[in-house]
Amino acid sequence: xxxxxxxxxxxxxxxxxxxxxxxxxxxxxxxxxxxxxxxxxxxxxxxxxxxxxxxxxxxxxxxxxxxxxxxxxxxxxxxxxxxxxxxxxxxxxxxxxxxxxxxxxxxxxxxxxxxxxxxxxxxxxxxxxxxxxxxxxxxxxxxxxxxxxxxxxxxxxxxxxxxxxxxxxxxxxxxxxxxxxxxxxxxxxxxxxxxxxxxxxxxxxxx
Amino acid sequence: xxxxxxxxxxxxxxxxxxxxxxxxxxxxxxxxxxxxxxxxxxxxxxxxxxxxxxxxxxxxxxxxxxxxxxxxxxxxxxxxxxxxxxxxxxxxxxxxxxxxxxxxxxxxxxxxxxxxxxxxxxxxxxxxxxxxxxxxxxxxxxxxxxxxxxxxxxxxxxxxxxxxxxxxxxxxxxxxxxxxxxxxxxxxxxxxxxxxxxxxxxxxxxx
DNA sequence: GTCTATACCACGATAGAC
DNA sequence: GTCTATCGTGGTATAGAC
Numbered sequence: 297x298x299x300x301x302x303x304x305x306x307x308x309x310x311x312x313x314x315x316x317x318x319x320x321x322x323x324x325x326x327x328x329x330x331x332x333x334x335x336x337x338x339x340x341x342x343x344x345x346x347x348x349x350x351x352x353x354x355x356x357x358x359x360x361x362x363x364x365x366x367x368x369x370x371x372x373x374x375x376x377x378x379x380x381x382x383x384x385x386x387x388x389x390x391x392x393x394x395x396x397x398x399x400x401x402x403x404x405x406x407x408x409x410x411x412x413x414x415x416x417x418x419x420x421x422x423x424x425x426x427x428x429x430x431x432x433x434x435x436x437x438x439x440x441x442x443x444x445x446x447x448x449x450x451x452x453x454x455x456x457x458x459x460x461x462x463x464x465x466x467x468x469x470x471x472x473x474x475x476x477x478x479x480x481x482x483x484x485x486x487x488x489x490x491x492x493x494x495x496x497x498x499x500x501x502x503x
Numbered sequence: 504x505x506x507x508x509x510x511x512x513x514x515x516x517x518x519x520x521x522x523x524x525x526x527x528x529x530x531x532x533x534x535x536x537x538x539x540x541x542x543x544x545x546x547x548x549x550x551x552x553x554x555x556x557x558x559x560x561x562x563x564x565x566x567x568x569x570x571x572x573x574x575x576x577x578x579x580x581x582x583x584x585x586x587x588x589x590x591x592x593x594x595x596x597x598x599x600x601x602x603x604x605x606x607x608x609x610x611x612x613x614x615x616x617x618x619x620x621x622x623x624x625x626x627x628x629x630x631x632x633x634x635x636x637x638x639x640x641x642x643x644x645x646x647x648x649x650x651x652x653x654x655x656x657x658x659x660x661x662x663x664x665x666x667x668x669x670x671x672x673x674x675x676x677x678x679x680x681x682x683x684x685x686x687x688x689x690x691x692x693x694x695x696x697x698x699x700x701x702x703x704x705x706x707x708x709x710x
Numbered sequence: 711g712t713c714t715a716t717a718c719c720a721c722g723a724t725a726g727a728c
Numbered sequence: 729g730t731c732t733a734t735c736g737t738g739g740t741a742t743a744g745a746c
Contacts, residue, residue: 311711327628329536332739345741346712354740420624420678421534457693460679461672468671471627486664490701518729539721552723553730561722 302371302408304364312350314340317409320361324414328358328422358418359426365415366433369404373440376400390448391492397444398491399484401466406475416467438463449495462491509578509615511571519557521547524616527568531621535565535629565625566633572622573640576611580647583607597655598699604651605698606691608673613682623674645670656702669698 308316318339322331333354337344351357376396383389404412419427419434441463445455466487473483515523525546529538540561544551558564583603590596611619626634626641648670652662673694680690 309711325628327534327536329534330628333741334739342711343713344739345714345743348741349711417627421532421537457690458697460676461694461697464675464678465668465672468675469667471671472667483664487668490665490668490698493700494697516729540723541721549729550731551721552725552732555723556729 302368302375302404304367304371304408306364309350311342315347315350315357316361316364316411319357320364320410320414323358323361323418324410328418355423355426358422359429361411362415362419362422362426362430363433365411365413366430366437368408368412369401369415370437370440372400372404372408373397373437387496390496391488393444394448394492394495395484395488397441398462398466398488399481401463402469402480402484402487405466405470406473406480413470416470445495453495455495458491458495462487465490509575509582509611511574511578511615513571516557518549522554522557522564523568523571523618526564527571527617527621530565530568530625531617535625562630562633565629566636568618569622569626569629569633569637570640572618572620573637573644575615575619576608576622576644577647579607579611579615580604580644594703597703598695600651601655601699601702602691602695604648605669605673605695606688608670609676609687609691609694612673612677613680613687620677623677652702660702662702665698665702669694672698 306313315336319331319336322336322339325331333344333347337347347357351360376399380393380396383393405416406413419430422430438459441459442455445459445462449455469483513520522543526538526543529543529546532538540551540554544554554564558567583606587600587603590600612623613620626637629637645666648666649662652666652669656662676690676694
């Protein structure tokens with residue numbers, strides 16, 4: 297069951313959208329500080345000064361990218377929820393619910409532009425103003441995962457550390473996973489298998 | 504069984520050592536590009552120009568830090584091997600071998616200065632010259648993990664993706680784990696439990 | 711919405727005295 | 729081993745024409 301890429305609604309002008317795209321790519325590749333506005337503008341095919349027609353500052357540009365990355369993740373999570381509503385309560389049913397959400401998070405990382413991946417790699421060292429503005433949005437997304445994991449496991453299993461390891465492990469895959477060479481479905485399956493038994497304490501039902 | 508912090512032998516002068524310490528902290532906290540030599544020098548209590556008596560360039564300084572970070576990891580892995588030589592072949596014995604190495608890697612991240620953590624967070628976006636110089640050292644460390652995991656699991660279990668998830672998951676903990684608030688032993692136990700059953704397909708023997 | 715021109719500053723790095 | 733002084737470059741950002 298392969299979910300399709302999500303569509304995040306946007307009212308961006310074509311010019312603004314193009315800047316966001318290029319900037320996210322470069323922030324992901326080189327980091328926020330190393331990627332200069334001149335270089336971004338160059339790759340877009342405009343002058344650096346023109347960026348200020350669309351964004352008030354470089355920090356403002358970064359914030360827009362981080363927000364968009366979170367929007368993609370959130371949209372993917374919602375889509376995964378939709379495909380698993382009314383799922384049963386058997387261990388196999390629970391496992392496929394987890395699998396669907398894992399697949400959705402990874403798809404957000406690799407199938408909807410560089411926004412989500414750029415978010416993951418640049419957030420920690422982003423300027424404090426930007427980080428503070430984004431923290432609430434991140435917290436809301438993490439809370440959805442907390443609810444999901446609590447729902448999937450017995451009431452007495454502490455899901456806090458497991459959630460952090462799961463999200464951290466998936467996000468860390470941006471360091472080595474190449475979506476043009478590896479299969480996203482395979483990666484999702486590996487992640488799910490790796491975490492399912494550790495989470496529930498039961499052997500994995502899948503061969 | 505708590506392993507003690509490792510000692511990486513060094514011939515550094517006190518002045519050089521102090522610069523390395525401060526620079527690693529700032530690279531970790533703000534990223535390589537964002538941390539300026541002036542700021543580093545300021546925190547050390549010297550002038551920026553004085554750094555060039557000890558390092559030929561900012562890139563040279565980064566490379567020394569990344570190398571030191573790898574040395575700490577490697578030393579920790581070796582120490583873990585030493586404590587588990589002659590271990591048995593039972594599932595419980597294998598599990599504690601994994602646990603010892605997990606504990607060692609996490610200790611390297613949190614108990615021996617900011618070098619290992621700085622390595623983990625700055626490597627991906629480091630200047631190409633620096634990255635290329637460090638890649639062989641990283642590969643050697645990852646190969647040690649590959650050998651270990653192959654040794655711990657059945658011959659037909661593919662350990663490649665599991666190794667990447669395990670190391671990625673542990674390294675990603677620098678984003679949320681605070682060693683002054685949480686227990687390193689607890690974290691190591693969580694990581695081990697989370698991965699052991701997923702790796703072997705057998706239920707975790709620990710309550 | 712993009713341009714040219716430019717201000718202003720902080721950066722990495724070098725020279726040479728002590 | 730550290731200092732002062734300084735160079736050249738490239739960074740973000742602004743002003744104002746088109």
